[in-house]
Amino acid sequence: MKNPDFAAYVPMLKKAKLRLLKMHFESGIGHIGGNLSSLDAVLFLHTQVMEKDDLFVLSKGHSAGALYVTLWAAGQLSDDDISQFHKDNTRLPGHPVGGWHPGIRFSTGSLGHGLGLSAGVGMARRLQKNNTSVYCLMSDGEWNEGSNWEAALFIAHHNLHRVTILIDRNDLQGFGRTGEVANMEPLGDKFRAFGFDVLSIDGHDPRELHRALEQPSGLPKAIIMKTVKGHGVSFMEDKMEWHYLPMTKEQYQQAVEDVERL
């Protein structure tokens, strides 16, 4: 794990957030809420934590924008690439398609796949005596999917402690609040019962994320990151509709002003 440069990260985050808003506005598509709740973690992991051969798996594929803009911030995607987001003939559709870019190994978007894939990578690396890390970012609503619990069982049983689960706990899912649709609480206790080391943090505080990642543990970690859907944009925060809605011009301008003030 790298030594993070927090001073450099803060302006990088603002720049990435503005680019994320711009690409979503220009494409006229939604999913911006969950991208804003997860961007902090995706960007911090890629630019301040991950070593060259570590792997990031975006199980919540609808946060593709956060991944694309992170790869752009890290110099792995160009301005031209990003400007093609969600357009015809693009390589950057609304959910990532894997295999063409080293930072996008898997096609995700159907929830409940990323953790099993991460477990497979972790298992193969263990068998090949490779000690690199795998980070799997998941949504909270995604834990409705039974396949994730199969994967959690597998990871804990084999103690694949180099696989880390990060949960974007914004408390909102497709058609309601997570507590109202299928209450998963106490989520942390569920992971503990499976055999995970559970850490609950503020998902918008990079220092807390760093501490959680750095904390020594012989177990696989589940880091529950409390986040806010639409984080940093006043009219989007904690609103389910920003899972879907595109921004109007006025809303985009307001969002940019909000982020500029951060």
Place this chain on the structure above:
Amino acid sequence: MRNAFCQALIVLAQRRRFAFLTGDLGFMALEPLREVMGELFINAGVAEQNMVSVAAGMASEGLPAWVYSIAPFAYARPFEQIRNDVCSHRFDVKIVGNGGGYAYGSMGATHHALEDYGAMLCLPHMRAYIPAFGSDVAPIVETMADTPSPSYLRLGRDEKPDGFTLPPYSGWRSIVSGGGPVIAVIGPIAGSLISKLTAMEEQKRPSFWVVSELPLEHNPPPAAFTADVKKSGALYIVEEHSAHGGLGEALTRWLALAGGVPPRFGHFHAKGYLSGRFGSQRFHRKECGIDADTVLGVIMEGR
């Protein structure tokens, strides 16, 4: 075929490094493989969706993975994982389903696989291997290992009559020559026809072919087969699989594109559970009219 499969993988493990994942099955069959493979043999538990995703993740690291279960649990339960995690990335994952067709007999419908290779062949890059005889399994396993692609292997029960000598394995094989109509069969049901065919007069009996690999784009019909079909003007296809997505549809499409389906044509295929009653593999074949007596009766009467 399960034991032949186990032995073939033991041989393969001597020259190739791969992972083997089972969905908690293999009692009294796969223990020797477990012994040989050590930590590369993983019992993934009764969790087939995760098992396929794990296999895809392993293959993404350059470690080919074989995934094993009873056929419907191998291809139907984790269909989306096969589609998204394996096929969309063209990862080197082999899905192995034991008990194709009605092989699990009176265990009931949940254990039957009537649409397995059809469903698999809808997916990009997927290849299906359907051995007819136990001796086909070893060369098929070698071929699968040498083809870094998603693939599906349907295992069944060898029904070859004792004493009958097979030609060497090939994706298409003429098993019994004859001057009559052409029969193309896929899977172990082929074995049930052999004794009856060899008892018939050669000039009148059907020309009997076995197909073991799909899609036909990778295993096209040989010239000798199409010549047989042209000469006799009659083709009958037999398979223990639904009409949709099976050899019948694939071969007629192939022939239609190549110039035409012969004037006499028939397709014998699985029809589910017509009476709502359950029994042995033999019972279900009879009910669907894909048993040897019904098939040969219809063909030789020219209906």
